[in-house]
Amino acid sequence: MEKVLMLASVSSMIYQFNMPNIRLLKEQGYEVHVAANFEKGSPASLENTEDLKNELIELGVFYHQIDCQRGVGDITSHIHSYKQIKKIIRSNHFSFIHCHTPITGALTRMAARKNQIPIIYTAHGFHFFEGSPMKNWLFYPIEKILSGYTDVLVTINQEDYNRANEHFNMKNIKYIPGVGLNTSKFRNAVIDRKALRSEIEVPEDAIMMFSVGEISSRKNHETAIRALAKTVNKNLYYAICGQGELEPYLKHLTKELGIENRVKFLGFRKDIAQLCKASDIYVFPSQREGLGIAAIEGMASGLPLISSYINGIRDYTLNEETGYCLDPFDINGFTEAMDKLSSDNDLRDKIGEHNKEAAKRFDSKNVNELMKNIYRGMKVDAIPDKKLVMNKEQIEAQHYIK
Known part of the structure; x- marks a missing residue:
């Protein structure tokens, strides 16, 4: 069975915005792995993390702890996260990777570039935009360089799409109206x-x-x-x-x-x-x-x-x-x-x-259909796996990888 890795800085990002994508990947026959920081966040986000873990277990999704931060933070913590991501990539044979959030997206593309694994990066809004402070434009050259390691760049607003399409170096770019809403x-x-x-x-x-x-x-x-x-x-x-x-x-x-x-x-x-x-x-x-x-x-x-x-x-x-x-x-x-x-x-x-x-x-039906087509474009030949029968403790032990 082909494997896919989904990454974000914090588990709340997966919980709030990426469960539909995970289900789409499961429907297409992939073994799905998720990597995020499951151990830090606000009380509310940690409560959601427990719900997320249960949902991932029910779906048969493997999840990995990475100690990523949402903000720029310090270079030492980012090096640590980079090594964690690199280890996950080296320990598996992923057909492709779908990453989210600026810091984790950057670390993932750097960690995967020598492995020649196709990468989808969803930009949930670049920090630089018309009218933004000059300091935000420090992210522009970083995103432009990293676009060279990106097979499909997904943008969720037109301004980002237009700028990236004109100036960046990704192999392909797609616009999707948001992350989907019921x-x-x-x-x-x-x-x-x-x-x-x-x-x-x-x-x-x-x-x-x-x-x-x-x-x-x-x-x-x-x-x-x-x-x-x-x-x-x-x-x-x-x-x-x-x-x-x-x-x-x-x-x-x-x-x-x-x-x-x-x-x-x-x-x-x-x-x-x-x-x-x-x-x-x-x-x-x-x-x-x-x-x-x-x-x-x-x-x-x-x-x-x-x-x-x-x-x-x-x-x-x-x-x-x-x-x-x-x-x-x-x-x-x-x-x-x-x-x-x-x-x-x-x-x-x-x-x-x-x-x-x-x-x-912006309804989920429209967004999911567009995302499904992107995943189909990355697909080689996924074959559904036989369902494993395990008790809750065995599933938790197998699916949470620290």
Whole structure:
């Protein structure tokens, strides 16, 4: 049976974005191996890691521990991760490798280049893009050099595709609209709106804005919070799902601005589709997004967007059609958009209906079919294996390789 290796820096990346790809590979008859850091992360991501391990075991997928970091970090840790990846590659005969995330993608392509193993690299949004800080462009020459070791470069937004297609040296390049979203789950979610709002302490008659994302500078919740403080409508609330290092700072900021009762920090939640349905407006002020699947979830739920207009977000937003598109630091612009949408029920409904249709382009069915074709192009001759019958302890011992 032919083997395939899937890599990402952290296990949450596999859990959130790559399970459909793993299933596609299993359907095509491959023995699938996954490598990521399964041992570090936030409490929420580690909880997901246990779910991920169980799911991988059920699918018969082998998983390997690599001590990768998401950030640039220190060179010593990257050398260590590089050696781990190289050992995994040398210990197996992979037909091809599919890697994700900048650091792990770079280490993998360097580790595999002498083995002449075909490599797919999915760029979930380059750090360098139109309007990004100059320091972000330090990644440009790295990605350009590494493209020479890439058989298929997959981009998830048009700006990345156009730049790579014009300037990089990969053998092939493909554009796929995101990582796939079950749009019907968000479009058709059924909730008890009154009960859910009561749970999160948002009045039933309030206009509720909603965001999902790590509470970090990149997600830029501060712009939305400062804009909320300046709105005319004082019955406008803002609920944020996510965790991150800026949460204490932002909570303090809401107190300084006198809106602590109107901003709800909900932490990690699994009922995102239901919370979208309990909301009236989706706010997405990110400084950078490869695509921004969270905003598309909001669109699929029938919500108008108030969003940044930067790299990946440009692929699905249009000012006054999907909502309002703004510079991520335009606090006054966000305030004006909040006041317009919160005061006009008909406008919210009109834009929301448009967004339900616009989100369908990013549905999992479309994305999976495109990804399936990419995998078929890498395939030599995979033959399904006989199912092994083992108890849970034997499976866990065989499938988790440290």
